[in-house]
Amino acid sequence: MTVTDELAWLGALQRVLDRSHLWRPDQLAEIVVETLARLDIDATVYLVDHEQRTLRALPVAKQDTPEPEPIDGSVPGRAFALVRSIPAADSPDAARWWVPMVNGTDRMGVLDFRLPAGADPHAPGLQQRCELFAGLVGHLVTTCVPRGDHLHLVRRTQPMSSASELLWQMLQPFTVACDELTVSAILEPSYDVGGDGYDYSFDGPTARLAIFDGVGKGLKAGLGTAVALAAIRAARRAGQDLAGQARAADAALLAEFPDARFVTAFLAELHLQTGELRYLNAGHLPPLLLRSGAAPDELTGGARMPLGLDDPRGELGRRRLQRGDRLLLYTDGITEARDGDGVQFGRDRLVEIVEHHVAAGLPSPETLRRISHAVIEHQHGLPDDDATLVLAEWSPPAVRRTVP
Structure with missing residues (x-):
């Protein structure tokens, strides 16, 4: 059996899929490794940590667990950042493929394929087979996460607050894309987020986006945002328009919080064929086109x-987008982050970094990852306030950059 045997790869895919119905989270990596060993391939599954700074290996029984790989400055980190498979020769008679592992377009980590001695990493079809296998594992990681704590723990470098635990269970994946639009989000601090949040929904010709900033800090702020997010989703799924969704959130917050707790939000709908954008701004920072x-x-x-x-106003803002336009939503934790001299990160710096990375052809999720780290570096530590970004690109080329 060789690494270029198409039927052997088909059997490997079938074996992993068949076993996935009943495996526990801690068995995922072991079954993947055992299956690829039948092709004479050594493998390691890496998941990205919550801070998106390192790739952390899933442990396998009776094997030493590799050290985390940094995303910045490493070959596997480059494969993750660019959503691109990268071959890396270790010696004259051995080679490997580092392959990005995604669920749809949401970056989960990378899969390390270490090929047998003498194998040609550029043999016809080999890269595509590695990518197909990694794609299946990426989907299965996502379906496996809710079954237990194992995969959560691998991705964590420290304990998570109750507020963060609540919100992370409600938030959508960081990245989603369809043929016309890609939407990416990022939120800091990963382990102690309070009232920030985001949401999106793609249905038919309409994409819906939202960003939230709950008043206060900690669990109370998180609860307010969770109530507003749940109310808006329920109203949206019941057929309510943007104004109706906002009124539903008003009613839910007023019913649950006698202390007049409020949440700022920006809600938008984009028609994917015409580019017509309709939006409502509930006290939030104005997004940037x-x-x-x-x-x-x-x-x-x-x-x-x-x-x-309880504001009855429901007049919507409107704008017609052009192909290639980008919509940037953010919370004040981004622009108001201060360095040691009190200088704010600011809107102009934010726009400059976005434009620089977009011009460099980076995928949207990588652009946001680098911005969030730039904010942290600006203030020499994690933000004092939640810092959230959502970037929507109405651009087929931007969509293609999110796919392996």
């Missing part, structure tokens, strides 16, 4: 009071 060759444009329409303050 970024268009090539033009100055950043704030979306200032559709204003109402924050969610939870």
